[in-house]
Amino acid sequence: MLPYVTMEEAEEAMGRGLSYAERVWFRYSANKSDFVLHCHNIVFLCFFYSAASLPYVFIELCNNKSIVKCKVQPRVRNTFWQMFKCYKNVMHTFILAVGPLQILSFPTVKLLGIRTDLSLPSGWEFVLQLSVYFIIEDFANYWIHRILHSPWAYQKIHKVHHEYKAPHGLAAPYAHWAEILILGFPSFLGPTLVPCHITTYWLWFVLRQLEAIETHSGYEFPWSPTKYIPFYGGATYHDYHHLVGENCQCNFASVFTYCDLIYGTHKGYRYKTKLLKKASLNQQNHKTE
Ligand SMILES: [Zn+2]
Numbered sequence: 001m002l003p004y005v006t007m008e009e010a011e012e013a014m015g016r017g018l019s020y021a022e023r024v025w026f027r028y029s030a031n032k033s034d035f036v037l038h039c040h041n042i043v044f045l046c047f048f049y050s051a052a053s054l055p056y057v058f059i060e061l062c063n064n065k066s067i068v069k070c071k072v073q074p075r076v077r078n079t080f081w082q083m084f085k086c087y088k089n090v091m092h093t094f095i096l097a098v099g100p101l102q103i104l105s106f107p108t109v110k111l112l113g114i115r116t117d118l119s120l121p122s123g124w125e126f127v128l129q130l131s132v133y134f135i136i137e138d139f140a141n142y143w144i145h146r147i148l149h150s151p152w153a154y155q156k157i158h159k160v161h162h163e164y165k166a167p168h169g170l171a172a173p174y175a176h177w178a179e180i181l182i183l184g185f186p187s188f189l190g191p192t193l194v195p196c197h198i199t200t201y202w203l204w205f206v207l208r209q210l211e212a213i214e215t216h217s218g219y220e221f222p223w224s225p226t227k228y229i230p231f232y233g234g235a236t237y238h239d240y241h242h243l244v245g246e247n248c249q250c251n252f253a254s255v256f257t258y259c260d261l262i263y264g265t266h267k268g269y270r271y272k273t274k275l276l277k278k279a280s281l282n283q284q285n286h287k288t289e
């Protein structure tokens, strides 16, 4: 909640006129408590999960020939009811586990210094803070994911996320409730170390979710803008991890591939892609002969 009653008071306190974005923010947030603004995250979580996954659900169901070419595992098709069951389970977890956690985390988030004031971050501040959050989360996620592949943790927790050998967009947060909560910790780590404005905080969780949906979509589109992000893993990369399943000892990265490269957990995947390239070259040679 902003400490000003009118926009004129706010301008007086700031000692300058408000920018367009600041005016919009004033109108939106002036009469809302910080708790209500914080709880927007639960609504965004459910909304963006549903909205961003929907195009991938249609793509999976329509089975268009030109789109199937971009499917990582073209022989596997997820049915409507499989995807619906997944959606229902994820929404249950969101409402029963993630929602209460978001509400309970409010005092901590306040204490960390997530601000709701009128000084909105600049474009550069957005970009730099979000980049730091992605890197911190990716590193922590890599190690947690590796631990989740230990025999006990896999059987008790991580097995649920690996139910889909050929994942689809809705399967990104499909996991045991304990895994959702455990992996929530690295997401909070960035804003804990580098506190930000609540708009950056919202954007961080939205972008992270969109990224996870794309990575689990099962489709690798050549026009995707994520192709230009250095060390970005993407759908093909993560799909291999799901395909191998329990015994997979590679491709643990959730966003970037650099941890797999540094710690040598990319070798199985590299070997497999080399074999596939060789096989397709042989096939082409046979055709031309
Ligand atoms: Zn895994």
Ligand SMILES: [Zn+2]
Residues within 6 Å of the ligand: 161, 167, 172, 216, 238, 242
């Ligand atoms: Zn996954």
